[in-house]
Amino acid sequence: MWATSPAIAAFMLSAYTVAEFCSTTCTSAEVPTGTPIAGDYDGYLRPQVHFSPPRGFMNDPNGLHRSDDGTWHLYYQYNPTDTVAGNQHWGHATSPDLYSWTNQPIALYPVNASSFIFTGSAVTDPNNTSGFFPDQQDGVVAIYTIATYEPIELQTQAIAYSRDGGYTFTPYDNNPVLDAGSSNFRDPKVVWYEDHWVMVVAFSQEFVMAIYTSPDLKSWTHASNFTQYGLLGLQYECPNLVEIPIDGEEGQSTWMMFVSINPGAPLGGSTSWYTLGDFDGYTFTPHANDIHFPDWSKDAYAAQFFYNTPGEAVLVNWASNWQYTNAVPTGPKEEWRSSMGQARRISIKQDPRLGAIAASEPYDMSPVVDEELASDTFGNGSLVIDFADVYSNAVLIEMNVTNLEVLAGSVNYTFLSPISGEYLTGGVLFNGNNDIWQDRSHIKGFEHPLFTGKLSTAQIIDDTFTMQVVFDRTLIETYIQDGLQASTSTFFPEEPLTILSVKAGGYGASNTTTSVRVRSLKSVWRPQEDDAGIVSGGYAKNMTSGHNSQRYSAGWQ
Ligand SMILES: *[C@@H]1O[C@H](CO)[C@@H](O)[C@H](O)[C@H]1NC(C)=O
Ligand SMILES: *[C@@H]1O[C@H](CO)[C@@H](O)[C@H](O)[C@H]1NC(C)=O
Ligand SMILES: *[C@@H]1O[C@H](CO)[C@@H](O)[C@H](O)[C@H]1NC(C)=O
Ligand SMILES: *[C@@H]1O[C@H](CO)[C@@H](O)[C@H](O)[C@H]1NC(C)=O
Ligand SMILES: *[C@@H]1O[C@H](CO)[C@@H](O)[C@H](O)[C@H]1NC(C)=O
Ligand SMILES: *[C@@H]1O[C@H](CO)[C@@H](O)[C@H](O)[C@H]1NC(C)=O
Ligand SMILES: *[C@@H]1O[C@H](CO)[C@@H](O)[C@H](O)[C@H]1NC(C)=O
Ligand SMILES: *[C@@H]1O[C@H](CO)[C@@H](O)[C@H](O)[C@H]1NC(C)=O
Ligand SMILES: *[C@@H]1O[C@H](CO)[C@@H](O)[C@H](O)[C@H]1NC(C)=O
Numbered sequence: 232m233w234a235t236s237p238a239i240a241a242f243m244l245s246a247y248t249v250a251e252f253c254s255t256t257c258t259s260a261e262v263p264t265g266t267p268i269a270g271d272y273d274g275y276l277r278p279q280v281h282f283s284p285p286r287g288f289m290n291d292p293n294g295l296h297r298s299d300d301g302t303w304h305l306y307y308q309y310n311p312t313d314t315v316a317g318n319q320h321w322g323h324a325t326s327p328d329l330y331s332w333t334n335q336p337i338a339l340y341p342v343n344a345s346s347f348i349f350t351g352s353a354v355t356d357p358n359n360t361s362g363f364f365p366d367q368q369d370g371v372v373a374i375y376t377i378a379t380y381e382p383i384e385l386q387t388q389a390i391a392y393s394r395d396g397g398y399t400f401t402p403y404d405n406n407p408v409l410d411a412g413s414s415n416f417r418d419p420k421v422v423w424y425e426d427h428w429v430m431v432v433a434f435s436q437e438f439v440m441a442i443y444t445s446p447d448l449k450s451w452t453h454a455s456n457f458t459q460y461g462l463l464g465l466q467y468e469c470p471n472l473v474e475i476p477i478d479g480e481e482g483q484s485t486w487m488m489f490v491s492i493n494p495g496a497p498l499g500g501s502t503s504w505y506t507l508g509d510f511d512g513y514t515f516t517p518h519a520n521d522i523h524f525p526d527w528s529k530d531a532y533a534a535q536f537f538y539n540t541p542g543e544a545v546l547v548n549w550a551s552n553w554q555y556t557n558a559v560p561t562g563p564k565e566e567w568r569s570s571m572g573q574a575r576r577i578s579i580k581q582d583p584r585l586g587a588i589a590a591s592e593p594y595d596m597s598p599v600v601d602e603e604l605a606s607d608t609f610g611n612g613s614l615v616i617d618f619a620d621v622y623s624n625a626v627l628i629e630m631n632v633t634n635l636e637v638l639a640g641s642v643n644y645t646f647l648s649p650i651s652g653e654y655l656t657g658g659v660l661f662n663g664n665n666d667i668w669q670d671r672s673h674i675k676g677f678e679h680p681l682f683t684g685k686l687s688t689a690q691i692i693d694d695t696f697t698m699q700v701v702f703d704r705t706l707i708e709t710y711i712q713d714g715l716q717a718s719t720s721t722f723f724p725e726e727p728l729t730i731l732s733v734k735a736g737g738y739g740a741s742n743t744t745t746s747v748r749v750r751s752l753k754s755v756w757r758p759q760e761d762d763a764g765i766v767s768g769g770y771a772k773n774m775t776s777g778h779n780s781q782r783y784s785a786g787w788q
C-alpha cells in the first residue's frame with residue numbers, strides 16, 4: 232500500500248529536497264493554462280463541505296486573502312500532473328462563504344523547468360504602494376518562494392501582481408525581491424502594519440523566523456530574527472505573524488507567531504504551534520516562554536491566515552501529514568489527494584488553567600447546515616441515527632453536557648459502516664483532566680505504520696462541556712469548549728460510514744445532562760456537477776483577454 236519509489240521516499244524524508252524527486256517525475260506534462268481543471272467530486276472519499284483539488288496533489292494553502300467585494304481567495308501548493316507532491320504550482324479557488332468553492336485556472340506556474348513555485352501569501356494593495364496599479368484599488372500582489380535546483384539549489388522570494396482581482400498574475404520583472412543565498416529560505420507571509428509591509432519568512436533549517444519590512448513590496452529590509460524558539464522539529468515552515476482579536480473585547484487584539492514544523496511533531500510528522508506576544512512593526516516579543524498546539528490530532532499543517540479580514544482572524548489548514556500524505560487512498564476513479572481543513576475563526580479566549588489562548592471555531596456554517604436529523608436530552612442514554620440517505624454523507628454533531636458536578640461518566644460518538652463493520656469513534660471521559668479521545672484504528676481502508684490510530688488530549692472545564700463534531704466522508708474535526716481545543720483527522724474507510732450513535736452515561740447519581748443535536752450538511756460540489764457528474768470550475772473573469780499565465784508555463788507544455 233505504501234511502497235514508494237526511491238525518489239518519492241527522498242521527497243517524503245525532506246519535503247523539499249527537490250533535485251532527486253524531479254529527475255524522475257517532473258516531465259513536460261500537459262498543464263492547462265487559462266482554464267480550470269475539471270474534477271469528479273462524488274467519489275465516497277471526497278469531502279463535501281471541504282475543499283479538495285479537482286485532480287492531482289494539493290498541499291499548503293497559499294495566498295489566502297479576501298477581496299473588498301467579499302470573495303475569499305484560496306490558492307494552494309499544487310501538482311497538477313501527479314497525485315504525489317512535486318511539480319509545484321499555485322492552484323486557485325474562490326468562495327463567497329468559505330464552503331462553496333469554485334475552481335479557477337492555475338494562478339502561478341514555475342518560471343522554468345528547473346524551478347518550483349513554493350508557498351507564499353497575497354495582499355491587496357489599495358493604495359498602489361507597489362506602483363503596479365495605476366488606476367484601480369483591487370490590485371493583488373502575491374509574494375512567494377521560487378525554489379530552483381539548477382544550476383544551484385536556491386530558495387528566493389519573488390512577487391507577481393494581478394490587475395484582475397487575483398485571477399491572473401504577472402511576475403515582477405526584477406524578481407527575486409529577496410535572495411539570502413540560502414537553499415532553505417521560504418514561505419513568506421506578508422501583512423500591512425500601520426505604514427509599512429511586514430514579511431515573516433523561515434530560514435527553515437536554521438530555525439529562524441526572519442522579519443523584513445518594505446514600503447512597496449519590492450525592496451525588503453531585514454528587521455529582526457525570532458529564532459530557536461519553542462519546538463524546533465527538524466524544520467520551521469510556513470510562519471504567520473498576525474493580529475488576533477480578543478473575544479468579547481471590541482477592537483482589542485494581540486499578536487501571534489504561528490509556525491509549522493516538519494518533521495518532529497510529538498505525534499509524528501508535521502504539526503503547528505503558536506505563541507502570543509507583542510509586535511511593534513519590526514520585532515516580535517512573546518508574552519511568556521510558551522507554545523501551544525492549535526490542533527490535537529495529526530492532520531492540520533501549514534495553516535495560513537487570510538489577509539484583509541478586518542476585525543477577525545481566519546485560517547485554513549492543509550488537512551494532512553507529510554508522514555503519509557503521498558500514500559493515502561485516492562478513491563477508485565478520482566486521482567486526487569488531500570483536502571483543506573474547515574476555515575476557522577481564531578480569537579483569544581480564557582482557558583481555566585492556561586489563561587489567554589487562541590480558540591478555533593468553525594467559520595459560520597449556516598451556508599452548509601441543512602436539516603435536523605435528531606436531537607435529544609438525556610442523563611444516561613443514547614441516540615442512534617441512520618444517515619445513509621444524506622447525499623453528502625456529512626453531518627454536524629453539537630452537544631452540551633451540563634451539571635458536571637461529579638468526576639464520573641463519559642460521552643462517546645461512533646460512526647459505523649453497516650456493510651464493512653468498520654467504525655470511527657471518540658468521546659470524552661469526565662475524570663477531572665477530562666480526557667478527550669478519538670480512535671480511527673478500526674477503519675480499514677488505509678494501513679500505514681505512521682498513520683496513528685488513537686489520539687487524545689485533555690481539557691480543564693467547569694461544570695459544562697461542549698463539543699462540535701464536523702464529519703465529512705474522510706475528514707473529522709472536533710471543537711471543544713467553544714474552540715479552546717480543536718482537532719483535524721483524516722480516515723479512509725472501505726465503505727461509507729452511515730450510522731451514528733451518541734452515547735452518554737456513567738454519571739452515577741448526579742444530575743448531569745447531555746443534550747445532543749445532529750444536522751446534515753449540504754454538499755457544496757453537487758450543485759456544480761454537470762450531467763456526467765463533473766465539476767468544471769469557473770471563469771470568474773475574462774480569461775481570454777489580458778495577461779494570462781501562458782508564458783510562465785514554458786517547460787511544462
Ligand atoms: C530558472 O529560473 C530561476 C529563477 O529565475 C533561475 O535562478 C535559474 O537559473 C533558472 N534555471 C535555468 C536552468 O534556467
Ligand atoms: C492606505 O492608505 C491609508 C491612508 O493613508 C492608510 O491609513 C492605510 O494604512 C493604507 N493601507 C495600505 C494597505 O496601504
Ligand atoms: C501607481 O503607481 C504608479 C507607479 O508609481 C504610478 O505611475 C501611478 O500613477 C500610480 N497610480 C495612482 C492612482 O497613484
Ligand atoms: C538572521 O538569521 C539569518 C539566518 O540564520 C542570518 O543569516 C542573519 O545573519 C540573522 N540576522 C541577524 C541580524 O541576526
Ligand atoms: C445513570 O444510571 C445510574 C445507574 O443506573 C443511575 O444511578 C443514575 O441516576 C443515572 N444517572 C442519570 C443522570 O440519569
Ligand atoms: C465510552 O467509551 C469508553 C471507551 O471505550 C468507555 O470506557 C465508556 O464506558 C463509554 N461510555 C459510554 C457512555 O458508553
Ligand atoms: C441534583 O439536583 C437536586 C435537585 O436540585 C439536588 O438536590 C442534588 O443535590 C443534585 N445532585 C448533585 C449530585 O448535585
Ligand atoms: C448548547 O448550548 C448553546 C449555548 O447555550 C446553545 O446555543 C446550543 O443550542 C446548545 N446545543 C445543544 C445541542 O443543546
Ligand atoms: C473577453 O475578451 C475578448 C478579447 O479581448 C473580448 O472580445 C470580449 O468581449 C471579452 N468578453 C467579456 C465578457 O468581457
